[in-house]
Amino acid sequence: MLTIDNLVKRFGRVTAVDGLNLKMKKGETLVMMGPSGCGKSTTIRMINRLVEPTGGSIHFAGQDITALDADGLRRIRKRIGFVFQHFNLIGRLSAWENVMLGLVMSGMPREEAGARAFESLTKVGLESQRDKKPGEMSGGQQQRVGIARALAYEPELMLWDEPTASLDPILVREVLVVMEELAKYRASTMLVVTHELSFALHVADRIVLMDKGKIVEAGLPSQVFVTPSSRIGQQYKELIEYQMNTSASTLAGKRIA
Structure with a gap:
């Protein structure tokens, strides 16, 4: 592909x-x-x-x-859908309007674009937030709107x-x-x-x-993080082992307490 x-x-x-x-x-x-x-x-x-x-x-x-x-x-x-680091949403538009804007601008009839946008918001669990503007949403919700915007094109x-x-x-x-x-x-x-x-x-x-x-x-x-062949892979393996050991120590400490 x-x-x-x-x-x-x-x-x-x-x-x-x-x-x-x-x-x-x-x-x-x-x-x-x-x-x-x-x-x-x-x-x-x-x-x-x-x-x-x-x-x-x-x-x-x-x-x-x-x-x-x-x-x-x-x-x-x-x-090709693209989800950015930053949300790049238009503040004056609702979540639903942000998702459907690109579809309308590309020539899709507004009614069809609206239905597609609502379907995409549903996929990311934000159908109940469709009328909220970005400033009324958490960062996680805003990024999910960004994901819905990308999904709306069915990439x-x-x-x-x-x-x-x-x-x-x-x-x-x-x-x-x-x-x-x-x-x-x-x-x-x-x-x-x-x-x-x-x-x-x-x-x-x-x-x-x-x-x-x-x-x-x-x-x-399982290959890259368990038996790495590169210096970067080895560093990730060590990080994973450190995180696992830290979690295990924390759980053991809680049981003792």
């Missing part, structure tokens, strides 16, 4: 993505992880050309996205650029639950850039680890 060949992005003298190659199958949930600044977000943003590649090709559904003109790019973007491919990065820790879980449900039912192929280990462990079909603009390891979560 998605094939990336020798993808490169340079910002002046800095190479953010350096000859990246990646293939995804239809219905797959792939989680891309790595340290801040390793090129994850740049990579995912190049897939729908929010960032223009310096070199390489990106083939999606039989088309090279890097070769599309403006009209072709607009058409392909309707098939074949969903791109997630650290969707929980702007949320307080207490709100992260409500967004991850929505993401897990979407992955479970495989309504679309999902490429997720995240630091959330729990999501990666429970949901990913495959993990891709990046460092300094390159993929340094890829495989099943």
